[in-house]
Amino acid sequence: MSRARFASRVNWLAASNGEIQGARHSLHERMRHDHLITSKQFSRADIETVLDYAAEIDADPSAVADRHAGTLLGLLFFEPSTRTKMSFETAMKRLGGDVVDMGSIESSSVKKGETLADTVRVIEGYADALVLRHPKEGAATMASEFVDVPLVNAGDGAGQHPTQTMLDLYTIRENAGLDDLTIGIMGDLKYGRTVHSLAYALTNFDAHQHFISPESLQLPREVVYDLHQQDAPGIREHDSLEEILPSLDVLYVTRIQRERFPDENEYQKVAGEYQIDSDTLEAASDDLTIMHPLPRVDEIAPEIDETEHAAYFEQAHNGVPVRMALLDLLLSDDKAIGGEGDE
Amino acid sequence: MSNDHDHHDGNDEHELRVSKIRDGTVIDHVRGGQALNVLAILGIDGSDGEEVSVGMNVPSDRLARKDIVKVEGRELSQDEVDVLSLIAPDATINIVRDFDVVEKHRVERPDVVDGVLSCPNAGCITTSGEPVTSRFAVLEDGVRCGYCGTIVREEIASLIDT
Ligand SMILES: [Zn+2]
Numbered sequence: 001m002s003r004a005r006f007a008s009r010v011n012w013l014a015a016s017n018g019e020i021q022g023a024r025h026s027l028h029e030r031m032r033h034d035h036l037i038t039s040k041q042f043s044r045a046d047i048e049t050v051l052d053y054a055a056e057i058d059a060d061p062s063a064v065a066d067r068h069a070g071t072l073l074g075l076l077f078f079e080p081s082t083r084t085k086m087s088f089e090t091a092m093k094r095l096g097g098d099v100v101d102m103g104s105i106e107s108s109s110v111k112k113g114e115t116l117a118d119t120v121r122v123i124e125g126y127a128d129a130l131v132l133r134h135p136k137e138g139a140a141t142m143a144s145e146f147v148d149v150p151l152v153n154a155g156d157g158a159g160q161h162p163t164q165t166m167l168d169l170y171t172i173r174e175n176a177g178l179d180d181l182t183i184g185i186m187g188d189l190k191y192g193r194t195v196h197s198l199a200y201a202l203t204n205f206d207a208h209q210h211f212i213s214p215e216s217l218q219l220p221r222e223v224v225y226d227l228h229q230q231d232a233p234g235i236r237e238h239d240s241l242e243e244i245l246p247s248l249d250v251l252y253v254t255r256i257q258r259e260r261f262p263d264e265n266e267y268q269k270v271a272g273e274y275q276i277d278s279d280t281l282e283a284a285s286d287d288l289t290i291m292h293p294l295p296r297v298d299e300i301a302p303e304i305d306e307t308e309h310a311a312y313f314e315q316a317h318n319g320v321p322v323r324m325a326l327l328d329l330l331l332s333d334d335k336a337i338g339g340e341g342d343e
Numbered sequence: 344m345s346n347d348h349d350h351h352d353g354n355d356e357h358e359l360r361v362s363k364i365r366d367g368t369v370i371d372h373v374r375g376g377q378a379l380n381v382l383a384i385l386g387i388d389g390s391d392g393e394e395v396s397v398g399m400n401v402p403s404d405r406l407a408r409k410d411i412v413k414v415e416g417r418e419l420s421q422d423e424v425d426v427l428s429l430i431a432p433d434a435t436i437n438i439v440r441d442f443d444v445v446e447k448h449r450v451e452r453p454d455v456v457d458g459v460l461s462c463p464n465a466g467c468i469t470t471s472g473e474p475v476t477s478r479f480a481v482l483e484d485g486v487r488c489g490y491c492g493t494i495v496r497e498e499i500a501s502l503i504d505t
Contacts, residue, residue, distance in 0.1 A: 115473050136468040138490025142475050157466045159491060222492050 035144040038160040044204035058321035071097035074127030091323035150330040165197040167322040171315040175289040176249040179206040186212040187254035208234035277301035369437040370412040378410035380500045425453040460502040467491035
């Protein structure tokens with residue numbers, strides 16, 4: 001064993017928090033230069049390791065401020081999403097790196113009919129890792145087969161959005177804990193990728209999940225199939241919030257989009273039933289945490305913002321430390337992720 | 344429908360349909376009505392000049408009505424025929440050399456099917472003009488797109504990429 005490696009091992013063993021460091025090391029070994037496509041990739045231990053690391057970064061971002069100086073993250077957003085894009089950009093810059101941005105679709109080669117497979121192979125030459133948002137399901141899986149640099153799925157159609165899931169889990173853990181959890185997930189469950197991604201990840205925990213939606217926007221049967229395959233402790237579907245609200249620790253609200261309905265009347269009728277205001281919350285527990293992936297339209301009344309229930313702005317903020325943790329795990333070459341040792 | 348005219352020289356027409364090719368493959372015990380789907384899955388359309396015979400809705404002991412497909416001059420491999428299990432799970436494969444059946448085996452369900460089926464999800468990346476081959480995982484009771492996750496349980500034959 002070389003001296004450096006031996007020293008590094010001693011360092012591991014000596015670390016005050018040896019076990020956590022060890023878990024992070026093994027997750028890093030697996031994630032390094034790998035792709036981040038779906039929340040199905042993560043075990044419970046993996047999730048806890050990422051969340052612990054994100055909490056460490058959140059407490060002291062300066063400790064990792066130069067870790068990725070000179071690293072370039074390529075941003076390929078085929079759907080407009082200013083917020084997710086900015087969150088990745090902030091995370092990369094706070095790690096000391098920078099981004100290269102494909103820009104809007106209108107001004108790019110995509111407009112000229114270039115395939116996604118070609119686009120990612122070109123941008124791969126400019127960047128050390130790629131972040132992809134695309135309207136088609138399976139886009140990230142396919143793109144990852146064409147590139148060697150790590151590729152992060154930032155949303156593929158109605159599919160998955162694993163980094164959003166990690167920041168959702170982080171927020172749930174901070175506010176309510178991930179075990180012995182009763183969570184209501186409400187709104188557009190059919191097309192909502194954040195819902196699909198989160199529901200799967202929660203099967204790693206002792207979480208009872210209640211899905212609340214109009215019939216036309218229920219969870220796709222593929223997602224239900226996956227949840228049952230996971231032996232999730234409790235999965236129930238409801239068409240109204242009323243019966244289940246008092247028992248919830250967390251209520252995760254998503255937007256119901258007008259374009260999912262054939263006509264305006266139908267939309268207004270349904271959307272009104274899935275809105276939260278202070279009257280709705282009279283039946284809720286005092287400790288209820290309300291989350292929303294944002295942007296919201298009118299699903300949550302502004303009067304809720306000032307209450308103890310509201311966690312959605314905190315949730316958005318959590319995107320930065322969580323993405324910093326994930327990017328660091330994907331991009332680092334060294335052994336001491338999290339930086340106890342300087343080997 | 345039968346194109347067996349070359350070999351209509353025996354009394355046992357059943358036996359005749361199964362064995363009388365010189366060299367090649369006989370796919371027997373195909374569910375009635377699925378023979379053309381079998382050819383589609385195998386990518387055999389006669390355009391390469393191969394001699395193909397199809398018997399449809401032939402009386403059978405094991406199945407009420409069965410189809411038979413015979414391909415002269417081509418021995419199909421296990422990998423090639425396993426994909427048939429999706430639409431013809433009872434099919435038997437007979438490899439024929441010089442009029443004798445030299446190998447006989449059943450189709451087995453593969454774990455994955457590459458390139459034969461096309462995803463029915465219009466929102467799937469594999470149906471968007473990308474240079475990618477479809478891939479389906481074979482479940483106990485259906486198939487699942489390896490890209491978008493769509494599960495198909497019924498009418499799998501309608502997904503055959505022709
Ligand atoms: Zn698909």
